[in-house]
Amino acid sequence: xxxxxxxxxxxxxxxxxxxxxxxxxxxxxxxxxxxxxxxxxxxxxxxxxxxxxxxxxxxxxxxxxxxxxxxxxxxxxxxxxxxxxxxxxxxxxxxxxxxxxxxxxxxxxxxxxxxxxxxxxxxxxxxxxxxxxxxxxxxxxxxxxxxxxxxxxxxxxxxxxxxxxxxxxxxxxxxxxxxxxxxxxxxxxxxxxxxxxxxxxxxxxxxxxxxxxxxxxxxxxxxxxxxxxxxxxxxxxxxxxxxxxxxxxxxxxxxxxxxxxxxxxxxxxxxxxxxxxxxxxxxxxxxxxxxxxxxxxxxxxxxxxxxxxxxxxxxxxxxxxxxxxxxxxxxxxxxxxxxxxxxxxxxxxxxxxxxxxxxxxxxxxxxxxxxxxxxxxxxxxxxxxxxxxxxxxxxxxxxxxxxxxxxxxxxxxxxxxxxxxxxxxxxxxxxxxxxxxxxxxxxxxxxxxxxxxxxxxxxxxxxxxxxxxxxxxxxxxxxxxxxxxxxxxxxxxxxxxxxxxxxxxxxxxxxxxxxxxxxxxxxxxxxxxxxxxxxxxxxxxxxxxxxxxxxxxxxxxxxxxxxxxxxxxxxxxxxxxxxxxxxxxxxxxxxxxxxxxxxxxxxxxxxxxxxxxxxxxxxxxxxxxxxxxxxxxxxxxxxxxxxxxxxxxxxxxxxxxxxxxxxxxxxxxxxxxxxxxxxxxxxxxxxxxxxxxxxxxxxxxxxxxxxxxxxxxxxxxxxxxxxxxxxxxxxxxxxxxxxx
Numbered sequence: 001x002x003x004x005x006x007x008x009x010x011x012x013x014x015x016x017x018x019x020x021x022x023x024x025x026x027x028x029x030x031x032x033x034x035x036x037x038x039x040x041x042x043x044x045x046x047x048x049x050x051x052x053x054x055x056x057x058x059x060x061x062x063x064x065x066x067x068x069x070x071x072x073x074x075x076x077x078x079x080x081x082x083x084x085x086x087x088x089x090x091x092x093x094x095x096x097x098x099x100x101x102x103x104x105x106x107x108x109x110x111x112x113x114x115x116x117x118x119x120x121x122x123x124x125x126x127x128x129x130x131x132x133x134x135x136x137x138x139x140x141x142x143x144x145x146x147x148x149x150x151x152x153x154x155x156x157x158x159x160x161x162x163x164x165x166x167x168x169x170x171x172x173x174x175x176x177x178x179x180x181x182x183x184x185x186x187x188x189x190x191x192x193x194x195x196x197x198x199x200x201x202x203x204x205x206x207x208x209x210x211x212x213x214x215x216x217x218x219x220x221x222x223x224x225x226x227x228x229x230x231x232x233x234x235x236x237x238x239x240x241x242x243x244x245x246x247x248x249x250x251x252x253x254x255x256x257x258x259x260x261x262x263x264x265x266x267x268x269x270x271x272x273x274x275x276x277x278x279x280x281x282x283x284x285x286x287x288x289x290x291x292x293x294x295x296x297x298x299x300x301x302x303x304x305x306x307x308x309x310x311x312x313x314x315x316x317x318x319x320x321x322x323x324x325x326x327x328x329x330x331x332x333x334x335x336x337x338x339x340x341x342x343x344x345x346x347x348x349x350x351x352x353x354x355x356x357x358x359x360x361x362x363x364x365x366x367x368x369x370x371x372x373x374x375x376x377x378x379x380x381x382x383x384x385x386x387x388x389x390x391x392x393x394x395x396x397x398x399x400x401x402x403x404x405x406x407x408x409x410x411x412x413x414x415x416x417x418x419x420x421x422x423x424x425x426x427x428x429x430x431x432x433x434x435x436x437x438x439x440x441x442x443x444x445x446x447x448x449x450x451x452x453x454x455x456x457x458x459x460x461x462x463x464x465x466x467x468x469x470x471x472x473x474x475x476x477x478x479x480x481x482x483x484x485x486x487x488x489x490x491x492x493x494x495x496x497x498x499x500x501x502x503x504x505x506x507x508x509x510x511x512x513x514x515x516x517x518x519x520x521x522x523x524x525x526x527x528x529x530x531x532x533x534x535x536x537x538x539x540x541x542x543x544x545x546x547x548x549x550x551x552x553x554x555x556x557x558x559x560x561x562x563x564x565x566x567x568x569x570x571x572x573x574x575x576x577x578x579x580x581x582x583x584x585x586x587x588x589x590x591x592x593x594x595x596x597x598x599x600x601x602x603x604x605x606x607x608x609x610x611x612x613x614x615x616x617x618x619x620x621x622x623x624x625x626x627x628x629x630x631x632x633x634x635x636x637x638x639x640x641x642x643x644x645x646x647x648x649x650x651x652x653x654x655x656x657x658x659x660x661x662x663x664x665x666x667x668x669x670x671x672x673x674x675x676x677x678x679x680x681x682x683x684x685x686x687x688x689x690x691x692x693x694x695x696x697x698x699x700x701x702x703x704x705x706x707x708x709x710x711x712x713x714x715x716x717x718x719x720x721x722x723x724x725x726x727x728x729x730x731x732x733x734x735x736x737x738x739x740x
Contacts (some may be wrong), residue, residue: 001332001337001338005327006328006329006332007325009080009082009328010321010328010611012080013080013324013435014053014079015306015307015310015317015320016050016051016303017054017079017080017305018248018320018321018324019052019302019306019307019320020051020054020056021055021056021057021082021138021324021327021643021667022055022056022294022302022303022306022320022323022327022583023047023049023053023055023056023295023296023299023300023302023303024035024055024056024058024087024263024295024296024387024490025045025052025053025055025058025059025287025296025298025300026058026059026060026061026298026456027058027059027060027061027063027070028057028060028066028085028266029060030061030070030074031061031066036515041219043733044278044402045117045298045299046300046303047300047303047507048328049394051103051300053074053077053078053593054078054079055084055303056082056084056295056327056469057084057085057086057087057131057295057547058070058084058085058086058087058290058597058723059087059088059089059133059298060087060088060089061086061088061295061547062086062094062124062127062129062406063349064126064127064128064130064344064345064346064348064349065126065346066128066616067086067127067128067129067341067344068128068341068344069127070084070086070192071083071084071128071340071341071344075340079093079571080396080471082331083331083335083336083337083340084128084130084340085102085234085330085331085334085336086128086129086131087129087130087132088124088129088131088132088133088134088182088198088405088406089096089132089133089134089403089405090120090121090123090124090129090132090133090181090406090491091132091133091135091136091150091401091403091404091405091699091716092104092120092134092401092403092404092548093116093118093120093123093362093404093406093548093549093698094120094124094129094353094406094407095123095353095354095407095408095411095506096119096120096123096353096354096355096358096359096361096362096411096548096549096550097400097401097404097407097412097549098116098119098361098362098365098366098548099220099362099365099366099369099545099546099547099548099551100148100149100150100400100401100403100526100545100546100547100548101135101136101149101151101152101162101370101402102140102148102149102150102151102152102526102527102545102570102571103109103366103545103546103547103567104116104152104155104365104369104372105151105152105153105158105159105162106369106371106545106568106569106570106571107365107368107369107566107567108158108566108567108568108570108660108682108684109368109684110161110162110164110165110166111158111165112364112368112470113126113152113166113169113365114165114166114168114169115168115363116359116362116407117134117135117165117166117167117169117170117183117366117603118169118170118172118179119357119358119361120134120169120268121169121170121171121172121179121180121181122179122352122358123352123353123358124181124344124345124353125178125179125180125181125342126343126344126348126353127344127349127353128341128343128344128347129333129377130182130217130341130342131181131183131184131188131227131228132170132181132182132183132184133184133230134169134183134184134186134302135152135162135163135165135166135183135186135221136150136151136172136185136186136187137151137159137162137163137185137186137217137218137220137221138150138151138186138187138190138191138192138214138217139151139154139155139156139159139190139192139213139214139217139541139566139583140153140154140230140571140572141154141191141192141193141580141582141583142192142193142194142196142197142580142581143197143272143527143528143529143571143573143574143577143580144196144197144198144495144496144497144527144577144580145192145194145197145198145199145488145495145501145527145706146199146402146489146491146493146495146526147191147192147491147494148192148490148493148526148527148528148571149401149402149403149490149491149526149527149546150403150491151192151569152570153571153616154570154571154572154583154584154616155210155570155584155585155679156213156214156216156217156586156682157679158570158679159215159216159217160216160217160219160220161220162217163185163217163220163221163224164220164221164223164224164280166183167183167185167221167224167225167226167552168224168466170182170183171183171225171226171227173320174333175227175249175333175334176333176334176335177454179343180229182183182227182330182333182334183221183226183227183228184226184228184229184230185218185221185222185226185228185229185230185264186230187230187231187233187241187265188218188230188231188232188233188241188247188248188252189210189214189215189218189232189241189247189251189252190203190205190210190214190215190227190232190234190236190575190594191203191233191234192214192261193205193214193231193234193323194234194512196290196497197495197580197581198426198495198716199492199493199494199495200233201234202234202235203235203236204566205233205236205563207237207620207642208604208672208707210236211413211707212707213517213585213704215251215256216272217284218256219254219256222252222257222258224255225353225556226258226260227260227261227330227333228260228261228262228263228330229252229258229260229261229262229263230262230263230264230265231248231262231263231264231265231268231293232268233265233271233567235266235275235277235436239376239633240268240271240272240275240277241268242264242269242271242272242291242293242443243269243277243278243284243287243291244270244290244291245287245290245292247291248262248291248292248293249291249292252292254293255309258491259295259326259415260326260330260625261295261326261327262292262294262295262326263293263294263297263329264288264293264295264296264297265297266297266298267296267297267298267299269284269285269288269293269296269299269301269302270284270299271283271334272284272287274328281301281304282305282307282308285301285302285304285306285309285316286299286314286319288301288302288310289302289306289315289319289320289323290315290319290517291435292322292323293323294323294324294327295323295327298489306320308419311500311692312605314668318706321707324400325671331453331571334608335551339380339733342563344426347647349641350653352637354411354455354549358697359550360547360550362548362549362550363550363553363554363557365546365548366547366548366550366551366553366554366555366562366633367554367557368566368567368568369544369545370542370543370544370545370547370554370558370563370565370567371384371542371543371565371567371568371569371618371619372541372543372556372565372567372620372621372622373523373531373535373537373541373542373543373573373620374535374538374540374620375540375616375617375620375622376539376540377519377539377541378478378518378521379540379542379559379561379622380558380559380560380561380622381425381478381560381561382477382478382519383424384427384673385427385476385477385478386427386428386475386476386477386490387423387427387428387429387430387476387477387478387479387480388428388429388469388472388476388477388478388479388480389415389416389419389428389429389430389431389479389480389481389482390431390433390470390472390473390479390480390481390508390512391431391432391433391434391470391480391481391482391483391505391508391522391596392433392435392436392482392483392571393415393436393482393484393524394414394415394416394430394431394432394433394435394482394506395414395415395416395430396414396415396482397409397412397413397414397419397720398412398486398487399412399414399487399488399524399546399547399548399551400487400546400549401410401487401491401526402445402487402488402490402491402492402526402548402600403492404548406547407549408534409614409721411549411555412548412549412550412552412554412606413549413550413552414488414550415482415522415551415552415555415556416430417552418552418553418555418556419552419556420515420555422556423454423556423562424499431469431472431474432463432465432469432721433465433466433469433470433508433512433719434465434466434504434505434508435462435504435605436461436486436502436504436505437486437489437502438502438503438504439456439457439505441486443486443488443489444488445488451582454624458607462520462581463685468510469512470508470512470515473512473515473516474515474516476680477514477518478516478517478518478520479511479519479520479615480519480520480559481508481509481510481519481520481522481538482524482555483501483505483508483509483521483523483524483560484501484523484524484525484529485501485502485524485525485526485527485529486502487524487526487545487546489502490525490526490527490546491525491526492651494526496527497577498530498577499527499528499574500529500530500577501523501528501529501531501534501581506533507529509533509534509537509538512721513537513538518539518541519537519538519539519540520538520539520540520541520542520559520650521534521538521541521542522542522544522555522559522609523542523543523544524544524545524546525543525545525546526545526546527571528571528572528573528574529573530574530575530576530577530613531562531573531613531614532575532576532613535613537627540561540600540603542555542558542565543567546560559639561622561655563619564622564623564655564656564657564658565619565620565621565622566619566621566657566658566659566660566684567619568617568618568619568660568662568727569614569616569617569618569619569727570616571583572584572612572614572615572616573612573613573614573615574611574612574613575608575609575611575612576608577730578605579605579608579610579612582612582731583616583727584612584615584616584617584676584677584728585616585677585678585709586675586676587673587674587675587676587677587681588676589603589675589689590674591603592621593610611729615727615728615729616679616724616727616728617660617662617679617726617727617728617729618726618727618728619660619727620730621653621657621658621659622653622655622657623651623653623654623655623656623657623689624651624652624653625649625650625651625652625653625657625659625687625725625726626649626650626652627647627648627649627650627661627725627726627732628647628648628649628650628731629647629722629734630645630646630647630722630724630732630733630734631645631646631647631734632645632734632736633645634645634724634736634738635647635735635737636736636737636738636739637699637700637701637736637737637738637739638701638738638739638740639701642699642700642701642738643698643699644646644696644697644698644699645663645696645697645698645699645722645724645734646694646695646696646697647661647694647695648692648693648694648695649661649685649692649693649694649695650687650690650692651687651688651689651690651691651692652690653689653690656686656688656689657686657687657691658686658687659685659687659726660682660684660685661683661685661695661724661725661726662679662681662682662683662724662725662726662727662728662730663680663681663697663722663723663724664677664678664679664722664723664724664725664728664730665677665678665680665703665704665720665721665722665723666678666700666720666721667704667706667716667718667720668718668719668721669718669719670706670708670716670718671708671709671710671716672706672707672708672709674706677723677728679728680697680699680703681697681703682699697724697725699736701715701721701738704716704720704738715738716737716738717737717738718737718738719735719736720735720736720738721733721734721735722734722735722736728735
């Protein structure tokens with residue numbers, strides 16, 4: 001449809017019809033008898049039958065046949081036959097579930113994440129969906145926050161690269177093309193800074209910190225052409241994001257240039273009343289509209305109030321027209337006016353969902369996200385040894401995540417299933433050992449995941465299972481212990497004050513360690529955990545996160561050496577929860593915890609180290625790498641003359657491996673305090689034994705820019721340090737200066 005046709009359509013719409021285009025309801029409302037719904041949940045929202053059949057979009061329902069039927073009936077009733085938008089949280093896969101986003105960040109391979117998004121878009125598109133609420137690019141520094149699993153980590157540069165790759169993977173160069181969906185970046189803004197790591201909490205950031213660290217990944221997504229942005233639940237500068245005109249109009253639209261659809265998070269506009277920022281629903285509708293929010297997710301705040309507000313002269317209909325035009329333009333870009341079903345295809349759905357190509361990609365992504373945290377020679381496994389698998393994740397298929405809402409755990413491959421394909425079963429045993437969680441633990445999930453009440457075995461059953469596992473461990477040469485968080489202990493509304501492996505599993509670990517010192521921990525987790533005890537006692541620790549559908553196969557390949565782990569931590573693992581929020585790119589202090597300073601009067605804890613247990617960028621391999629000292633092509637960078645920074649990387653071990661070479665820079669003295677170190681570039685280097693390769697990086701003036709004291713972005717003359725190594729903890733340093 002041409003622009004002038006859209007304008008004519010808008011001009012012919014009634015005011016109520018426009019307001020309803022700005023409302024989004026749950027798709028489940030449309031799956032039952034309309035009258036039953038209207039006298040139940042929809043009625044409670046204040047939605048009448050007329051509004052019900054003019055709603056602009058729905059969320060949370062998928063499946064080609066269902067959505068095609070809804071679209072057909074909707075367009076018959078909609079006054080102008082405007083097609084409906086179908087949206088869903090396809091976070092890291094629809095049915096083929098890829099590793100959770102934080103795990104994808106560990107690959108340090110944005111291109112791979114883009115391919116995963118492309119595959120997810122294909123499954124979503126044939127299932128009738130038009131929009132995915134992904135990626136989440138919130139910067140995360142506090143492991144207590146459950147939603148860290150949805151982010152790619154604590155670094156703005158790395159997050160920005162993944163944001164760009166995922167948006168391009170979902171959307172391609174034209175969302176109207178087959179198998180493409182509109183991407184929605186979230187949550188704008190700074191949701192990852194939730195106070196004390198508690199979900200839905202307020203955020204307290206200086207504008208400098210907001211702009212310097214939190215906003216860049218959103219900007220990367222916008223520059224990549226993302227079609228939709230979602231508001232966050234939190235306050236920014238004391239104002240909820242959904243009613244924050246400065247944040248949404250001045251920054252998002254005017255400064256960042258976003259011209260797509262802005263949607264609230266679930267009931268976020270209405271929640272500004274509870275925040276105390278809006279007096280009532282009508283006030284919330286007025287403020288959100290003035291802030292530029294186009295779609296009200298899952299309340300009737302807009303539908304029930306906007307018409308009256310216009311009639312009373314309290315808001316301008318022109319603001320409503322702006323929002324509705326953006327919604328119509330998105331529908332037009334998707335090609336829905338010509339084909340309201342787009343790619344929905346029940347027959348193709350059967351062949352695309354969980355196809356071999358997608359499973360292969362899921363396995364590749366899982367294998368590249370694993371981080372080897374410790375290895376005292378037990379990995380890869382000596383297949384001639386007698387092995388006992390002991391732990392609740394041994395035969396568990398729940399290895400996706402709390403935000404794989406459409407995933408089917410029955411389609412997942414467990415460790416035991418995969419191990420039985422390659423291990424000598426005359427020398428291998430499998431034991432659950434204990435429940436995932438104690439009997440009194442109750443967890444609630446979303447979508448297909450529903451409610452989960454892990455365990456519920458009697459004390460006698462638990463004792464028998466425990467004793468059998470410990471006895472098997474005693475007889476084995478090697479014990480592989482798949483343990484960790486239950487997947488519903490992470491994600492939205494899953495903040496944890498104590499970020500440790502559940503005590504019931506730790507008790508099993510302690511008893512096993514008494515009878516066998518050769519323990520390999522295979523760690524499942526949706527966040528960085530306190531691993532002090534595990535790391536001290538186990539001889540090897542392989543972090544596999546929540547790896548997705550093909551996790552079992554990838555894990556067994558890693559254990560047996562078919563895959564050589566190459567993942568790097570995208571988020572620091574704290575020494576203990578008392579450190580959080582903890583991140584590598586902290587600001588310098590006037591009394592740093594450095595050698596030579598007075599022992600007492602410096603910035604430190606008196607009972608734990610300052611440094612995390614495992615820092616950002618850290619990860620081991622089954623081989624060894626030697627990195628040469630940094631060499632620079634010159635010692636001065638100017639506006640027109642960059643320099644090259646180089647190291648030579650050599651595989652000094654006995655097997656092929658991949659190392660992630662990371663370049664960090666520090667601005668030594670500036671108009672504002674700068675981080676002690678910032679990731680600026682990285683390169684993945686794959687080497688055979690004995691092979692070496694030069695890793696070369698260009699350092700130019702643009703890499704030295706930052707938000708200066710006067711509020712402008714630019715570089716400043718002075719001294720800089722550059723490090724090149726295999727983690728943020730590298731000491732491999734050189735010095736250069738910048739002159740204009």
